[in-house]
Amino acid sequence: NAGVTQTPKFRILKIGQSMTLQCTQDMNHNYMYWYRQDPGMGLKLIYYSVGAGITDKGEVPNGYNVSRSTTEDFPLRLELAAPSQTSVYFCASSSDPWQNYGYTFGSGTRLTVV
Amino acid sequence: LAKTTQPISMDSYEGQEVNITCSHNNIATNDYITWYQQFPSQGPRFIIQGYKTKVTNEVASLFIPADRKSSTLSLPRVSLSDTAVYYCLVVLNNAGNMLTFGGGTRLMVKP
Numbered sequence: 001n002a003g004v005t006q007t008p009k010f011r012i013l014k015i016g017q018s019m020t021l022q023c024t025q026d027m028n029h030n031y032m033y034w035y036r037q038d039p040g041m042g043l044k045l046i047y048y049s050v051g052a053g054i055t056d057k058g059e060v061p062n063g064y065n066v067s068r069s070t071t072e073d074f075p076l077r078l079e080l081a082a083p084s085q086t087s088v089y090f091c092a093s094s095s096d097p098w099q100n101y102g103y104t105f106g107s108g109t110r111l112t113v114v
Numbered sequence: 115l116a117k118t119t120q121p122i123s124m125d126s127y128e129g130q131e132v133n134i135t136c137s138h139n140n141i142a143t144n145d146y147i148t149w150y151q152q153f154p155s156q157g158p159r160f161i162i163q164g165y166k167t168k169v170t171n172e173v174a175s176l177f178i179p180a181d182r183k184s185s186t187l188s189l190p191r192v193s194l195s196d197t198a199v200y201y202c203l204v205v206l207n208n209a210g211n212m213l214t215f216g217g218g219t220r221l222m223v224k225p
């Protein structure tokens with residue numbers, strides 16, 4: 001059981017480039033999330049999805065886009081990368097949040113924008 | 115969302131019991147208290163969750179007083195591998211609720 005898988009693990013982007021961070025879960029969870037974590041800080045919610053075809057903004061959505069075409073996949077798209085987007089990105093998933101608050105996190109993608 | 119306050123850092127020694135207290139003065143009736151653990155270069159990991167009184171699992175215990183305005187995560191006999199950041203979160207028991215992470219408590223366990 002792989003849980004939540006994120007690719008790539010590391011990436012260096014130049015300013016203005018774009019990329020997609022991949023996230024896949026095999027637990028049939030309805031809820032999926034994208035967080036970013038800046039050095040020494042807590043996690044901030046970028047976007048979330050409560051099921052296939054449904055997405056919504058979190059605390060810091062600017063500069064990002066998401067889609068949820070299947071239950072398993074929740075890719076995060078960065079358009080026109082900026083140095084402020086240098087961070088570690090975590091994808092997470094959960095079953096019904098009000099029954100079980102245990103989120104399963106991926107191992108993260110470390111992104112540097114230069 | 116209920117705001118949480120917890121110590122920025124704590125030091126301990128191997129074999130000691132560690133108690134990390136979190137205050138959440140404006141917790142609502144339907145809110146649960148949840149703790150996560152994060153090791154360097156890894157995503158957070160769910161440790162324990164509770165609503166009131168005491169909850170215990172194989173990793174930790176969670177103590178919640180009757181007024182629920184604070185909670186204490188207790189780690190028995192810590193080892194070096196318990197060095198991590200511990201996050202206290204208050205989670206609304208309702209559809210669409212999302213986890214909001216603060217800065218957490220950096221626990222350093224020394225030999």
